[in-house]
Structures are given as C-alpha cells and as structure tokens.
Amino acid sequence: MRRTVCHARAMLALLGCSTLTLALTAPAAAQAVPHGAALGRAVLPAGDGWASAGGGTRGGSAADAAHVFTVRNRAELVAALGNGDGTPRIVQVKGVIDANTADDGTPLDCADYATGGYTLDGYLAAYDPAVWGTDREPSGPLEDARAASQKVQAERVQVRVGSRTTIVGLGRGATLRGADLMVQDADDVIIRNLSFENAADCFPAWDPTDGDTGNWNSEYDNLSVVDSTHVWVDHNTFSDGDEPDSALPEYFGRVFQKHDGLFDVIKGSDLVTASWNVFRDHGKTSLIGNSDSAAATDAGRLRVTLHHNLYRNVTERAPRVRFGQVDVYNNHYVVTPDSGYAYGYSLGVGVQSQLVAEANAFTLPAGVDRATVIKKWKGTALTEAGNLVNGRPVDLLAVHNAGVPGEQLGDDAGWTPALRTRVDRAAAVPHVVDRRAGSGRL
Numbered sequence: 001m002r003r004t005v006c007h008a009r010a011m012l013a014l015l016g017c018s019t020l021t022l023a024l025t026a027p028a029a030a031q032a033v034p035h036g037a038a039l040g041r042a043v044l045p046a047g048d049g050w051a052s053a054g055g056g057t058r059g060g061s062a063a064d065a066a067h068v069f070t071v072r073n074r075a076e077l078v079a080a081l082g083n084g085d086g087t088p089r090i091v092q093v094k095g096v097i098d099a100n101t102a103d104d105g106t107p108l109d110c111a112d113y114a115t116g117g118y119t120l121d122g123y124l125a126a127y128d129p130a131v132w133g134t135d136r137e138p139s140g141p142l143e144d145a146r147a148a149s150q151k152v153q154a155e156r157v158q159v160r161v162g163s164r165t166t167i168v169g170l171g172r173g174a175t176l177r178g179a180d181l182m183v184q185d186a187d188d189v190i191i192r193n194l195s196f197e198n199a200a201d202c203f204p205a206w207d208p209t210d211g212d213t214g215n216w217n218s219e220y221d222n223l224s225v226v227d228s229t230h231v232w233v234d235h236n237t238f239s240d241g242d243e244p245d246s247a248l249p250e251y252f253g254r255v256f257q258k259h260d261g262l263f264d265v266i267k268g269s270d271l272v273t274a275s276w277n278v279f280r281d282h283g284k285t286s287l288i289g290n291s292d293s294a295a296a297t298d299a300g301r302l303r304v305t306l307h308h309n310l311y312r313n314v315t316e317r318a319p320r321v322r323f324g325q326v327d328v329y330n331n332h333y334v335v336t337p338d339s340g341y342a343y344g345y346s347l348g349v350g351v352q353s354q355l356v357a358e359a360n361a362f363t364l365p366a367g368v369d370r371a372t373v374i375k376k377w378k379g380t381a382l383t384e385a386g387n388l389v390n391g392r393p394v395d396l397l398a399v400h401n402a403g404v405p406g407e408q409l410g411d412d413a414g415w416t417p418a419l420r421t422r423v424d425r426a427a428a429v430p431h432v433v434d435r436r437a438g439s440g441r442l
Helices: 036-041 074-081 120-127 141-157 396-403 426-436
Strands: 002-004 021-025 068-071 089-093 096-098 158-161 165-169 175-177 180-184 187-192 195-197 205-207 215-217 223-226 229-234 237-239 263-266 270-275 278-284 304-307 310-316 325-329 332-334 347-349 354-358 361-363 374-376 382-385
Touching: 036 089, 036 165, 068 074, 074 089, 074 096, 074 158, 120 141, 141 158, 141 205, 180 187, 223 229, 332 426, 347 354, 361 426, 374 396, 382 396
Parallel strands: 068 089, 089 165, 096 175, 158 180, 165 187, 175 195, 180 223, 187 229, 195 237, 223 263, 229 270, 237 278, 270 304, 278 310, 304 325, 310 332, 325 354, 332 361, 347 374, 354 382
Antiparallel strands: 002 021, 205 215
C-alpha cells in the first residue's frame, strides 16, 4: 500500500513528520541474488538509492572472461584491479587477504614500515606534554620519521579501485584485513559480500591541541570513496577485527587510536548507495564530507543513501554529514551495555547538510540520553520522521532541541527522497536488518 506521511509532530503510528510518500512493505527476505561467480554480474536495482540515479551503477558486470579474477592474496588482488584503465572487471575474493604482507606473501608488522629512526618509545619521550607542552603540534626529526613511516605503510595497505569494477566475496569468510580499499577518481563500482577488518595505522600522530586534552589521530579507513561516483556498497561487514579500540593502550591519557573511519565518502564523491551492511565495534564510523571548507568541490554532491544497515556499538558518525543530500532510513542502531564503546551520537548534522532520517530503529540501554542521538555540527536542519527508540515512537528532533542547549535545529532538510525500492515498517527493522545485513548473507 502507499501512505502519505503527515508532518505532525505527534507520532502515534508507524511514520510521521514528513511530506514523503513511502512504499510500506511487510518484513521480507533481502533481495535474492545469484550465488558464486554470477554474483559479480549483479547490478544495482533501479530506484535503489542515489547510486541508481544518473544511469545507475553496473560496476564490472560487463567484464569479458579475461577480466574475471579470483584472488587469494594481496599481490593477486592488486594485479586483478589493474591500472585503472576503466576496463570492466570482476574481482572475486576468496578467503582472507591481509594487506600487511610483502609481494611474496611474507607477513609484515609495524617494525617493517618504520624508517628514519622512528620508535614509539622515542616518540613518546619527545612529545610527552610534560616535555613538549600542549600548545603546539609535534615537529622535528621524530615527527618527520613518524610521517615517513606512515607513508611507507600507506604504499602497502592502500589499495586503489578503478572505474567499472565489481569486487565480491565468494561464499562466507571472504575478508580484506588491514587494507584501506580506496575507490578514488572512479565511476561505477560495486563492492559486496566482504568483511573488512582492522585498517590499523602503525604510526598515529599525537596532537596536544586537538580538543581539551589532545588526541591521537590516524590514517586509513576500511573503505574510502574519494572523488568518485556511482558506488554501491552492499552486504559487507566492517569492524576493527581482533584489535578493537577497547584493547588499545593509552598514552598521555588518551587511547592510542590506530583506527580512523570504517566507511567514508569524501572529496566531491556523489551518487552512493550503502545497503545491508554491518558496522560494528568502532569509534569514528562514517564521514560524508571531510571538511567544512570544501564547498567548492562538495556542494551539490555527496548524495548518499544509507538503508538497512546495522550499526552496532559504534561511538559516533553514523553518519556525520556535510553538504550532501543524505537519505538515512530503515537502519538499526544498537548500543549494548558494557561494550567498551562510549556512545556519543548517531546522526551528525554538519555544515550545509541536508540529512533525512526516517523509519530507523534505535535500541539503547538505560543511561543513553535520547537527546544525544542527533548532534549539531554547524548544520541548521534535518528532516526526521517515524523513528523508534526501544520500540516506541520518539520525536528525536524535538527531544534533541529540548535536551541539548545551544544545538537547536530546524525540521526541514529541504528535499524529499524518492529513490527507495522498499521501506519496511520501523517496528520490523530490528528483525529484518539483524537477520539479513552483513557479509555471508547473500
């Protein structure tokens, strides 16, 4: 059936607070797709989020037989991805591929990347706030050595994906470990059925001027979409693997943060759909737009759809949005007690953002203030409707505006999403998403 959702702030039914016309469906299995090698021929269905606009997203589905690869290690992966010439290609990942390996398969660790005399002990001694102070960023030989070491690691773990490429995991357990998979300067890319684990930076930088007490900052996301268009990211699982933030040491009173984002869409990227993924056990989850000063490249772009994703025990940025028209619906946000991840916020409303958040479900423990689900980051408004907290309708925007002084937001993001193939009842989202999202579920 079709139902026009009223923009009244009293929500007693499934959805409220919008002028959108939504197609409501009963819970159902995720879309059936071919298994095995045929999965690489699948394309994004028409109308499925922003990546279906402007001609749609087909990835490497047109690849000839010579450009269908099955890869089992980093060297094979890099070779299969080619030189970015735009030839359609399908890359099938089998088993676990660790990016921290030499071309001959020898495992590499942080000591193998260190150069210029860098040691962690030496770095800590040089930039201890008691020695260096707190009013200036590190500089000098050891900071130069840290940056050079980080660059050496980047050359190994950052793996570039070119245009008209499909990357799929074969069966269960297909994993990219330690890699920053970079869809950069590309058009028409599909990534499905993979686990992404632990894109860890061996050489985080200390910045005593970051925040009130300083912070460690790292490079590398598990998946980065940079200056690229028509990207479909579907049925993947993103995490820090066996090196979660909760297991990292503290230096200078702050966690030695080896992880940046799980999935970022930045620097003029556009027309992206992320569906049926799991993002779990992480701090900074997803940026859409990485700079407040990037209006020249980002305004009018960064159009992203996030639907039917599971965000489990993530601290913040689910997502944090700048500039883009971003449609966030039918996602399940779960915070469990004693997870080791202190909840910050889910929906970040950044500069010139146009965020729509509808029919999502939040499962929050006692002690998490519903007013903090939304965070204002220089934004002015969002459209929010039909969201549930612990199974009950909650006007999240009204609760935020009443509960967070100085962070008032308007209720109209200024646009109406139309590219939705299915919208489940918000009450059904936990059941549907928890059973169907993530790698190995196709």
